[in-house]
Amino acid sequence: MKLAIYGYGNIGRGVECAVAQNPDAELTGVFTRRDSAQVHTQSGAPVFAASELDAHAGEIDVLIVCGGSATDLPEMTPALARKCNVVDSFDTHARIPEHFANVDAAARESGHVALISGGWDPGMFSLARLYGSVILPEGKDYTFWGRGVSQGHSDAVRRIPGVADARQYTIPLSEALDAVRSGSMPELTTRQKHRREVYVVAEDGADKAAIERAIVTMPNYFDEYDTTVTFITAEEMKRDHAELPHGGFVFRTGRTGRNREHSHTIEYRLSLDSNPEFTAGVLLALARAVDRMAKRGDRGCKTVFDVAPADLSPLSGEELRAHML
Amino acid sequence: MKLAIYGYGNIGRGVECAVAQNPDAELTGVFTRRDSAQVHTQSGAPVFAASELDAHAGEIDVLIVCGGSATDLPEMTPALARKCNVVDSFDTHARIPEHFANVDAAARESGHVALISGGWDPGMFSLARLYGSVILPEGKDYTFWGRGVSQGHSDAVRRIPGVADARQYTIPLSEALDAVRSGSMPELTTRQKHRREVYVVAEDGADKAAIERAIVTMPNYFDEYDTTVTFITAEEMKRDHAELPHGGFVFRTGRTGRNREHSHTIEYRLSLDSNPEFTAGVLLALARAVDRMAKRGDRGCKTVFDVAPADLSPLSGEELRAHML
Numbered sequence: 001m002k003l004a005i006y007g008y009g010n011i012g013r014g015v016e017c018a019v020a021q022n023p024d025a026e027l028t029g030v031f032t033r034r035d036s037a038q039v040h041t042q043s044g045a046p047v048f049a050a051s052e053l054d055a056h057a058g059e060i061d062v063l064i065v066c067g068g069s070a071t072d073l074p075e076m077t078p079a080l081a082r083k084c085n086v087v088d089s090f091d092t093h094a095r096i097p098e099h100f101a102n103v104d105a106a107a108r109e110s111g112h113v114a115l116i117s118g119g120w121d122p123g124m125f126s127l128a129r130l131y132g133s134v135i136l137p138e139g140k141d142y143t144f145w146g147r148g149v150s151q152g153h154s155d156a157v158r159r160i161p162g163v164a165d166a167r168q169y170t171i172p173l174s175e176a177l178d179a180v181r182s183g184s185m186p187e188l189t190t191r192q193k194h195r196r197e198v199y200v201v202a203e204d205g206a207d208k209a210a211i212e213r214a215i216v217t218m219p220n221y222f223d224e225y226d227t228t229v230t231f232i233t234a235e236e237m238k239r240d241h242a243e244l245p246h247g248g249f250v251f252r253t254g255r256t257g258r259n260r261e262h263s264h265t266i267e268y269r270l271s272l273d274s275n276p277e278f279t280a281g282v283l284l285a286l287a288r289a290v291d292r293m294a295k296r297g298d299r300g301c302k303t304v305f306d307v308a309p310a311d312l313s314p315l316s317g318e319e320l321r322a323h324m325l
Numbered sequence: 326m327k328l329a330i331y332g333y334g335n336i337g338r339g340v341e342c343a344v345a346q347n348p349d350a351e352l353t354g355v356f357t358r359r360d361s362a363q364v365h366t367q368s369g370a371p372v373f374a375a376s377e378l379d380a381h382a383g384e385i386d387v388l389i390v391c392g393g394s395a396t397d398l399p400e401m402t403p404a405l406a407r408k409c410n411v412v413d414s415f416d417t418h419a420r421i422p423e424h425f426a427n428v429d430a431a432a433r434e435s436g437h438v439a440l441i442s443g444g445w446d447p448g449m450f451s452l453a454r455l456y457g458s459v460i461l462p463e464g465k466d467y468t469f470w471g472r473g474v475s476q477g478h479s480d481a482v483r484r485i486p487g488v489a490d491a492r493q494y495t496i497p498l499s500e501a502l503d504a505v506r507s508g509s510m511p512e513l514t515t516r517q518k519h520r521r522e523v524y525v526v527a528e529d530g531a532d533k534a535a536i537e538r539a540i541v542t543m544p545n546y547f548d549e550y551d552t553t554v555t556f557i558t559a560e561e562m563k564r565d566h567a568e569l570p571h572g573g574f575v576f577r578t579g580r581t582g583r584n585r586e587h588s589h590t591i592e593y594r595l596s597l598d599s600n601p602e603f604t605a606g607v608l609l610a611l612a613r614a615v616d617r618m619a620k621r622g623d624r625g626c627k628t629v630f631d632v633a634p635a636d637l638s639p640l641s642g643e644e645l646r647a648h649m650l
Binding site for chain 2: 014017018021022042093096097100117122124126127129130131133134135136137138181183243256257258261262263264265266267268269270271272273274277278280281282285288303304305306307308309310312313314317318320321322324325
């Protein structure tokens with residue numbers, strides 16, 4: 001399958017790496033809204049201006065749209081779904097129905113398949129929630145994130161006066177994980193589920209006590225959590241916090257039996273050294289399924305819930321049944 | 326959907342419980358090869374002789390075939406797929422391709438959908454292996470079972486002279502789990518992955534040392550494992566070992582990045598108080614998907630790999646996207 005990347009940030013570079021690990025995928029090009037002459041790909045794949053997409057759309061089986069969910073994807077994905085089959089990683093949960101409707105209309109009109117909200121949450125975590133709910137209909141689910149870097153929280157800290165740089169880690173509390181694993185179906189407050197660690201490089205002469213106070217009391221972002229703030233140097237930030245690890249847990253616990261006497265726990269856990277590269281791995285597999293669905297004549301907007309697992313794999317049905325079932 | 330159960334053992338009774346937890350499912354009857362007058366269902370659902378299936382096939386959307394994999398299902402599922410849409414839990418991994426071919430021919434000829442090898446292994450564990458392999462194509466997977474009761478190993482011990490009753494637990498070794506979780510992709514021997522615990526009720530006057538020796542040296546079943554044998558009374562067996570817990574772990578670990586510098590671990594874990602009731606929960610959700618596939622005009626043999634996750638849920642696509650994605 002011939003893939004292209006639209007947007008060459010962390011996820012775009014991750015997709016480029018993923019292509020190198022999937023022999024059935026070929027990268028035909030990277031499209032950028034920056035000056036294409038200034039963008040150089042790691043693999044040597046050609047770089048095109050976003051405006052050149054129309055001229056190349058016929059050569060692309062699936063375009064992987066690597067933009068931000070806040071402002072890029074709500075505009076980009078419907079527009080691009082008019083030109084190509086596309087996959088995106090739209091992750092603003094509350095706006096998924098609206099995004100789905102916009103992309104579905106564009107893809108149906110133009111005869112394409114467009115898969116939205118790929119990645120791990122939404123994505124693999126959504127699948128874990130769905131599978132858990134259908135097997136154990138009388139139960140409860142829990143999602144925990146971390147240990148990992150939250151870009152949104154890191155950005156929020158960087159906007160505080162006196163902060164030169166910041167990195168925020170979300171950390172699930174082991175007491176909460178153990179309580180969930182026990183099958184007791186606890187009710188957990190926000191504070192009981194996660195804590196937050198913030199590493200800050202302060203500007204020269206900044207009031208560190210004021211920065212710390214501004215962080216821990218920040219509404220929505222930090223006020224409902226136990227947060228620790230550690231001031232470090234720019235060198236320490238670069239040395240110890242350059243990576244983007246993440247992960248988390250989805251649990252479903254439920255009861256079965258005539259008298260609901262049996263308890264069951266399903267746990268799906270991710271521990272990721274690189275959030276964008278893992279996300280890219282999911283997007284690549286979804287692109288394979290989109291290519292197959294499009295070639296079978298399917299049309300419109302899809303999510304991970306609509307993808308038969310066999311369509312994600314380069315192996316045939318026979319091979320999958322013989323070696324993986 | 327109107328379901329029926331064929332075979333009223335542990336899994337059949339589990340399906341009966343699962344129907345009570347799924348408001349869109351109705352149990353039209355239980356078919357048995359025993360004397361139907363002697364079989365009484367927990368729910369009061371009617372019991373029919375297996376020979377009466379032809380007369381009732383038209384009232385059944387999906388028949389859940391609850392037989393053993395060794396001798397029952399290879400014969401039963403193809404024969405029943407000629408009469409109804411069916412789901413089974415065939416779990417002899419090595420014979421899946423042959424079973425698939427037989428069931429596929431029967432289902433295609435008669436115009437039915439037949440899903441084989443539902444449950445958790447094969448089933449949910451197979452899905453974990455497939456999803457893991459497509460996201461992290463350069464990696465390694467590991468399956469561990471337990472802590473749980475292995476019926477096959479318990480039966481093997483019961484055949485030893487002097488053994489009145491036995492129960493065998495398979496236990497994954499925590500050192501192996503930790504080594505896999507670390508992402509180091511260790512090579513593990515059989516002995517390093519699991520140990521076995523056997524509880525035995527000996528007949529009066531039996532030679533316990535001979536029984537223990539016969540167990541720990543038994544080829545294929547025990548000789549490659551560290552096994553502990555504990556002699557208990559019939560009362561202790563009944564009190565402490567009446568349940569059928571099971572579970573296990575599927576891991577996929579792999580590396581990404583230009584220089585494969587990032588490691589990732591995916592872990593799917595089940596902890597089940599009742600193996601047959603959890604298996605039944607999976608079979609019920611698969612029956613829902615089979616019903617939908619059949620009503621859309623699909624035909625032939627399917628596995629979990631062919632089922633779009635949305636088809637497993639009673640919720641609509643809109644509901645799933647709004648609340649579970």
